[in-house]
Every structure is written in structure tokens, then in C-alpha cells.
Amino acid sequence: MxxxxxxxxxxxxxxxxxxxxxxxxxxxxxxxxxxxxxxxxxxxxxxxxxxxxxxxxxxxxxxxxxxxxxxxxxxxxxxxxxxxxxxxxxxxxxxxxxxxxxxxxxxxxxxxxxxxxxxxxxxxxxxxxxxxxxxxxxxxxxxxxxxxxxxxxxxxxxxxxxxxxxxxxxxxxxxEDVIRFLLSSIGLFSPVPTFSIDTLGIISSEILTIEYHSPASAAIGAISRTLVDQTSVAVVDSEGCLIGEISPFTLACCDETVAAAVKTLSSGDLMAYIDCGGPPEDLVRVVSSRLKERNLNGMLEHFSMSMSCGGFSSSSSDEESMAASPLPRSGRYSRSMSYSARMVRTAEAIVCHPKSSLVAVMIQAISHRVNYVWVIEDDCRLVGIVTFSDMLKVFREHLETIA
Missing domain, CATH: 3.10.580.10 (CBS-domain)
Structure with a gap:
């Protein structure tokens, strides 16, 4: 079938x-x-x-x-x-x-x-x-x-x-379209979807990370790569615990002046900048000040004009918001949720456990409109990532076994 x-x-x-x-x-x-x-x-x-x-x-x-x-x-x-x-x-x-x-x-x-x-x-x-x-x-x-x-x-x-x-x-x-279609008939692949992602061997350790206090500009190359790979850049602390992410999916809901923030803020500050439905005023002042210090007058003018016009887009209704999977972390890294009028995105990392079932991870990714889910241990230590591509390989291999 x-x-x-x-x-x-x-x-x-x-x-x-x-x-x-x-x-x-x-x-x-x-x-x-x-x-x-x-x-x-x-x-x-x-x-x-x-x-x-x-x-x-x-x-x-x-x-x-x-x-x-x-x-x-x-x-x-x-x-x-x-x-x-x-x-x-x-x-x-x-x-x-x-x-x-x-x-x-x-x-x-x-x-x-x-x-x-x-x-x-x-x-x-x-x-x-x-x-x-x-x-x-x-x-x-x-x-x-x-x-x-x-x-x-x-x-x-x-x-x-x-x-x-x-x-x-x-x-x-x-x-995502293909995964949604397969999920609608997931019972046909039983019992594979009930197996854990660890058992299926689809947790990839090939991930891109950046430390919370590192300059966000150090992640520019990684952001470009994750856009091609349809993944994200993990933001971690000094012990390798996942704090959040710099996600192309979130950045895609911003405007072009975020380039100024990427070049002037730390990774942690950049997460806060893009994760509030509009950049916090204190960070806007920091970006402006650092653009002035570096004599980047062209971007400063473009940045100031965008901020005066409203900058980021924001949703007109709370009903459009979607809560991400909560990620335990120290209160000093706590950030508010945000969303875009065009498509729901938050900078909260979507996470699962190595023992999570394949079908559970599929539903998680689809419900949050991302192509991947981060895999962490109970102490938030980052283990790896599971992508839609990894999931499709499982279904493709299953077909070969029954052919």
C-alpha cells in the first residue's frame, strides 16, 4: 500500500x-x-x-x-x-x-x-x-x-x-509539502514512524554553532550555508548547551536593515533583536551608535529611515501567534516570543529528545513551519539535528525493503 x-x-x-x-x-x-x-x-x-x-x-x-x-x-x-x-x-x-x-x-x-x-x-x-x-x-x-x-x-x-x-x-x-503528504497516510508505513530517531540513526551531528557572546558577524557564512541546507545556526553556551538559534526562517521575516544588527551585535543580542516583533529600543541605539563609530553612514541612513517607518512587520492579531516548544534555560537568556504578519516564526529553538518518535518529530517540525528539529539531552546539551531530508531517507529506505 x-x-x-x-x-x-x-x-x-x-x-x-x-x-x-x-x-x-x-x-x-x-x-x-x-x-x-x-x-x-x-x-x-x-x-x-x-x-x-x-x-x-x-x-x-x-x-x-x-x-x-x-x-x-x-x-x-x-x-x-x-x-x-x-x-x-x-x-x-x-x-x-x-x-x-x-x-x-x-x-x-x-x-x-x-x-x-x-x-x-x-x-x-x-x-x-x-x-x-x-x-x-x-x-x-x-x-x-x-x-x-x-x-x-x-x-x-x-x-x-x-x-x-x-x-x-x-x-x-x-x-515540507512532501512530508505533510506522507504524514496524512503515515499508518501505511507502520511500525517505522513509531521508532525513535535515535534507533533510526537519523540524528546528524553535522551542525553549525556559534557561542552566545560571539559577534553575530562571525555567523554570516554559516547563515548562508544553512539557507542552502534548510537548517539553522545553533547558539550555545560555553558548555555546549543550546540557548537558541539564528534561523534563516526568522531572519526571512525581518527587513534588510537587520544586516546592520548582524554586523554590530553579539549572537545573543541578535537573537533578542529579531525575536521581539520589533527590535528593542536599547539595541536599536546600540546598532546606530556602532554604525556611527565605524563611519558606515550609508547603512546608518538606511537603518534610521527603516526604523522611523516601523522596521519589522508585526502581526495584527494574537490569534496568529504560535508558541514554540519551550527550551529550559537560565533566566538571563529568557526572551519573548514574536511572530510575523506573513508567516509565524519565532527565534525559540524547536527541540526534541533522542528517544522522540519519528512521527512526533515530523508533527513538531510541520506545526512550527521549520525543516528541522534540534536534538538535546535533558540538560540541554546539544546532540544534533533531524531534518526533513533525513526523514525522507527513512521512508525511501522502507520502500526498498518491501519492494
Whole structure:
């Protein structure tokens, strides 16, 4: 029965998915910011329609996967989010003049890693999709045909940020979408989902950490890497106990001026800065003061303007908030919860125990909209991390044993 489940086509997972908002690969970073700040999604797709088999950004065509997607004259070549912009602005030369940096094409933000975004046809099987994800794909771009796209084709001009090609719009599927689909039929994989993550051997010790009092700027490279790996940077104390995290998922709900905080604050202060629904006034003053000390007048002006306009987005309703799994810690590290109007995110680390069951960890990650869960011992000592990719490997291996 599990084999029959994974023979489902991706069109089954696309039902109800919204059409992708998109940008041309030649758009500026400033234009990307405008789309990100008005989008319900933390990512925006980047497209090249130059009729080349390889795009100018170095991404190879994904044609050939799952029924040979044939619209090679208009392809999604990647995705960007606020974290890409933040890390880009953290470069010294961009801090000096962020207004100039934001005029660069959005293509400079795309990681030169082939295969992160792949085109597939709706007839592609779920099993093949899992294989593509395990090979490194983060997003699978699937053409969809909706009543809305038909109306646009016949009567309206498409929105400049929605990709419509040959009468079709597109959506994309992520690791989270696949995990949600598997969870809906988790009983078919019994008894594997009841096994502990320790027993299944899916706790990875390959994690990126930074000490609580270390400069947050020391984590810039790690943040970029975790964005690709879809994980996070663990913030630990001197004894290796987990205090919190600097998460790309949280940073994606901020604005670009967080780059100033990353360059001037400690890791612990940065967590507080991004975890309050809006930066605390004392930390705003610290950031401003340190920007002045370093003569970073361009970023100081940009930062001050953003703060005067409200800075971070905040939710309009308490009903949108979601409490994270509580992490025991000393009171001096206690921080308030926060959330974004676009998507619920908190800087509280989501944690589990090595003896937690696979299904429990799946539910934890999905409920908090993250792709991973930290694994800690009772004393908060960090053991490792479990990711959606690790979970998918378990289901894939289970299928091989019953084939």
C-alpha cells in the first residue's frame, strides 16, 4: 500500500497551491525587496526567459526530469529571500553604500549550486520527487492550469510578478509539502514512524554553532550555508548547551536593515533583536551608535529611515501567534516570543529528545513551519539535528525493503 501511495503524481500535491510570484533574472535587488515585502511567501522565484539552455546565472536546465519538461525558453533558475539580501548587505563594501548595492541585478544573490530548483511535470511521481529532493533539490517547479490563468490568457494581462507561460501558471513543491503528504497516510508505513530517531540513526551531528557572546558577524557564512541546507545556526553556551538559534526562517521575516544588527551585535543580542516583533529600543541605539563609530553612514541612513517607518512587520492579531516548544534555560537568556504578519516564526529553538518518535518529530517540525528539529539531552546539551531530508531517507529506505 505504501508503494501505491508513492505512485501518486505531483498534481495531487499541487491542489490548492498558489501560483508562484516571480521576478526576471535581470530585476534589481531593490525590486526583489518590494516583492518580498508584499508577498505571503518568504521566497520569490527568479526566472530566465532568454531561450538559452544554460542561464546567465550558471544554472543548468532541468529538462529531462519526469516526462521531459519542454518549456525551456522560460525557466525558473532559482529563488531568493530576505536572508539572501541581508547576507549580501553584510559585505563591507555594501554596508558603505546599500543604496548602490540594491541596484545590482538579483542574479548576484543566486547561489551557484545547480539543482536547487528543478522543473518537473505534473505527471511526475511522488517517488521520483523524493529521489530528486534527496539528490539536493529544494523546490520542484510544477506547471498548473487554473481558471484564473485561463481568464488572464483570454481577457487580462498577467500580474508582473506572476509567471504565465503558454497558458500555464506555476507552483512549487517543497520538502515540507512532501512530508505533510506522507504524514496524512503515515499508518501505511507502520511500525517505522513509531521508532525513535535515535534507533533510526537519523540524528546528524553535522551542525553549525556559534557561542552566545560571539559577534553575530562571525555567523554570516554559516547563515548562508544553512539557507542552502534548510537548517539553522545553533547558539550555545560555553558548555555546549543550546540557548537558541539564528534561523534563516526568522531572519526571512525581518527587513534588510537587520544586516546592520548582524554586523554590530553579539549572537545573543541578535537573537533578542529579531525575536521581539520589533527590535528593542536599547539595541536599536546600540546598532546606530556602532554604525556611527565605524563611519558606515550609508547603512546608518538606511537603518534610521527603516526604523522611523516601523522596521519589522508585526502581526495584527494574537490569534496568529504560535508558541514554540519551550527550551529550559537560565533566566538571563529568557526572551519573548514574536511572530510575523506573513508567516509565524519565532527565534525559540524547536527541540526534541533522542528517544522522540519519528512521527512526533515530523508533527513538531510541520506545526512550527521549520525543516528541522534540534536534538538535546535533558540538560540541554546539544546532540544534533533531524531534518526533513533525513526523514525522507527513512521512508525511501522502507520502500526498498518491501519492494
Amino acid at each position: 505504501a508503494v501505491r501511495l508513492l505512485s501518486h503524481e505531483l498534481s495531487d500535491l499541487c491542489l490548492g497551491k498558489p501560483a508562484l510570484r516571480s521576478l526576471s533574472v535581470t530585476s534589481t535587488i531593490a525590486e526583489a525587496l518590494e516583492v518580498l515585502k508584499t508577498s505571503d511567501d518568504n521566497f520569490v522565484s527568479v526566472w530566465s526567459c532568454d531561450h538559452k539552455a544554460k542561464t546567465s546565472s550558471g544554472f543548468e536546465s532541468a529538462a529531462g526530469f519526469c516526462d521531459n519538461y519542454d518549456d525551456d525558453d522560460c525557466r525558473c533558475v532559482g529563488k531568493v529571500c530576505m536572508v539572501d539580501v541581508i547576507c549580501y548587505l553584510c559585505k563591507d563594501e555594501n554596508l558603505v553604500s546599500p543604496s548602490v548595492a540594491l541596484k545590482e541585478p538579483v542574479s548576484v544573490l543566486l547561489p551557484k549550486i545547480p539543482g536547487l530548483v528543478l522543473h518537473v511535470e505534473p505527471s511526475c511521481s511522488l517517488l521520483k520527487a523524493i529521489d530528486l529532493i534527496l539528490e539536493g533539490a529544494q523546490n520542484l517547479v510544477v506547471p498548473i492550469k487554473t481558471k484564473l490563468s485561463n481568464k488572464r490568457k483570454q481577457h487580462q494581462k498577467p500580474s508582473p510578478t506572476v509567471t504565465v507561460h503558454k497558458g500555464r501558471e506555476f507552483c512549487w513543491l517543497t520538502q
